[in-house]
Amino acid sequence: MKKIAVCNQKGGVGKTATAVNLTAGLSLAEKNVLLVDIDPQANATSGLGVDYRSLDCSIYDCLHEPNMVNNVIIKTKWPRLSVLPSTPDLAGAEIELVEKENREGKLKDILEIINTEYEFGIIDCPPSLGILTVNGLVACDAVIIPIQCEYYALEGLEKLLKTLKAIKNGLNKNLVIEGILLTMFDARLNLAKDVVEDIQKHFPDVVFKTVIPRSVRIAESPSYGKSVIHYRISSRGAQAYLNLTRELLNHA
Numbered sequence: 333m334k335k336i337a338v339c340n341q342k343g344g345v346g347k348t349a350t351a352v353n354l355t356a357g358l359s360l361a362e363k364n365v366l367l368v369d370i371d372p373q374a375n376a377t378s379g380l381g382v383d384y385r386s387l388d389c390s391i392y393d394c395l396h397e398p399n400m401v402n403n404v405i406i407k408t409k410w411p412r413l414s415v416l417p418s419t420p421d422l423a424g425a426e427i428e429l430v431e432k433e434n435r436e437g438k439l440k441d442i443l444e445i446i447n448t449e450y451e452f453g454i455i456d457c458p459p460s461l462g463i464l465t466v467n468g469l470v471a472c473d474a475v476i477i478p479i480q481c482e483y484y485a486l487e488g489l490e491k492l493l494k495t496l497k498a499i500k501n502g503l504n505k506n507l508v509i510e511g512i513l514l515t516m517f518d519a520r521l522n523l524a525k526d527v528v529e530d531i532q533k534h535f536p537d538v539v540f541k542t543v544i545p546r547s548v549r550i551a552e553s554p555s556y557g558k559s560v561i562h563y564r565i566s567s568r569g570a571q572a573y574l575n576l577t578r579e580l581l582n583h584a
Contacts, residue, residue, distance in 0.1 A: 333366070333443070333446070333447050333448070333449070333450045333451060333452060333453050334451065334452050334453070334473055334474070335368075335443060335452075335453040335455060335471055335472040335473050335474075336354075336452065336453070336454055336455065336472055336473065336474050336475070336476055336510055336580075337455040337457055337468040337469055337471070337472035337474075337475050337476070338350050338351040338354070338454065338455065338456055338457065338475075338476050338478065339457040339465060339468060339469065339475050339476070339477060339492070340459065340477055340478055340479065340488065340492060341459060341460055341461045341465070341488065341491065341492055341495075342459060342480075342488045343459035344459075344480065345459075345478045345479060345480045345515055345516070346478045346480065346513075346515035346516055346544060346550075347456065347457070347459065347478050348371070348373075348375045348376050348379060348456055348554075349379075349515075349544075349550050349554075349560070350476065350478045350513060350515065350544070350573075350576075351367060351369075351376050351454050351455070351456035352367065352376050352379040352380060352456075352554070352559045353550075353559045353560055353561055353569075353570075353573035353576075354454055354476075354573065354576060354577060354580070355367040355380070355413060355452075355454045355559070356380075356410070356413065356559035356561040356562055356573070357561055357573050357574050357576065357577030358451075358452050358454070358577055358580075358581075359410055359411065359412040359413035360561065360574075360577075361577055361578075361581060362412065363412065363451040363452055364412045364414075364449070364450045364451050364452075365412060365413055365414070365450060365451065365452040365453070365454065366405065366414050366415070366416060366446070366449075366450045366452070366453045366454070367380060367413070367414070367415045367416070367454050367456065368391070368416045368439070368443070368453055368454065368455040368456065368468075369391065369415065369416065369417055369418035369456050370391060370418060370422065370439060370455060370456065370457060370458065370464045370465075370467060370468055371418055371422075371456050371457065371458040371459075371464070372418060372419075372420050372421075372422040372423040372425075372458065372464075373418075373420070373458070374417065374418040374419055374420060374422075375456075375554065376415075376418070376456040377415060377417040377418050377419075378554065378557065379553075379554040379557070379558075379559070380408050380413070380415055380557065380558070380559065381408060381409065381557030381558065382406055382408070382415055382417050382557075384417055384418065384419045384420070385419075387417055387419055389403065389404045390404060390417050390418055390419040390421065390422065391404065391416050391417065391418050391422065391442075392418070392419060392421045392422045392424070392425055394416070394442045395425055395429065395438045395439070395442070398438075398441045398442045398445060399445065401416065401442050401445050401446055402445075402446065404416060404417070405446070410562065414450070416442075422464070425463070425464060426462050426463055426464060429463050429467075430463070435463060435467075436463070436466050436467060436470045436503055437467070437470055437471075437503075438467055439455075439467035439468060439470070439471040440467070440470050440471040442471075443471050453472075455468045455471065455472055457469075461491075461492075461495050466499065466503070469495075469496065469499045469503075469504060469507065470499065470503045470504045472504075472507065473506060473507070473508070474507070474508045474509065474510035475496060475507065475508075475509050475510060476510050476511055476512075476513055477489065477492060477509065477511075477512045477513065478513045478515045478544075479512055479513065479514055479515065479531065480515055480516045481514055481515070481516055481517045481518070481521075481523075481524040481527045481528055481543075482516075482523070482524070482527060483523060483527070485527050485531065486527075486530065486531065486534065489512070489531075496509065509538050510580070510583065511538055511539065511540040511579075511580075511583075512531060512535055512538050512539045512540065513540050513542070513544065513576065514527075514528055514531065514539065514540070514543045514544065515543075515544040516544065516545075516546045517543045517544065517545050517546060518545070518546045519545070528543065540576060540579055541579060542572055542575040542576040542579050543572070544569065544572045544573065544576070545568050545569060545572055547560070547567065547568055547569030547572075549563065549564045549567035549568075549569045549570065550567075550569035559573075560573065561573055561574065
């Protein structure tokens with residue numbers, strides 16, 4: 333299984349939308365894919381139609397008992413697409429893991445158990461650089477960094493790149509950046525165009541060619557418990573995420 337963390341410590345950059353829609357795109361490309369939700373907000377879980385309030389077990393339980401993982405994974409109604417769900421209980425793990433041995437490697441241990449069952453694992457990390465995000469970065473092979481096309485984009489990116497470097501030097505020597513993904517692009521704004529140019533100039537080798545537009549359909553789809561690809565495949569947002577899926581598969 334190739335494990336990809338979708339990560340940015342800044343909220344509201346399209347991180348969960350990217351995790352959910354990339355998972356959906358890969359399943360449509362006939363890849364067995366697991367969405368791993370390690371964000372206590374559980375938006376990726378509900379974004380694929382799973383009601384976290386009805387769950388008896390979640391990834392929170394797996395952090396304490398990794399062998400539960402096969403019982404916790406939920407197959408969605410879409411072929412080849414499964415979820416390792418989160419619940420708000422996971423917020424407690426930030427505190428509980430502090431005392432644990434190998435606290436940064438708990439998610440890695442869980443995913444090792446199911447490593448041969450999926451071709452891709454997409455990890456939706458919380459919008460912070462706490463212990464849960466560190467677990468995502470230690471468990472993954474590569475990182476996708478979604479960045480909103482706005483003024484402070486580069487500032488937050490520098491902080492995240494320092495964190496990635498520290499983890500690569502210490503806890504996960506194989507960690508690579510799969511790509512920086514520009515999101516919420518509004519073609520009417522000169523500022524958005526400037527940000528795209530700026531980031532492409534700073535990071536010419538790691539920016540995805542696909543740019544995700546600001547889209548009502550992307551914003552609406554979670555309320556229906558669907559990815560935008562399943563909700564309205566003809567929309568600009570869905571087509572952009574399908575292009576991103578193709579680009580990712582071409583990397584491999």
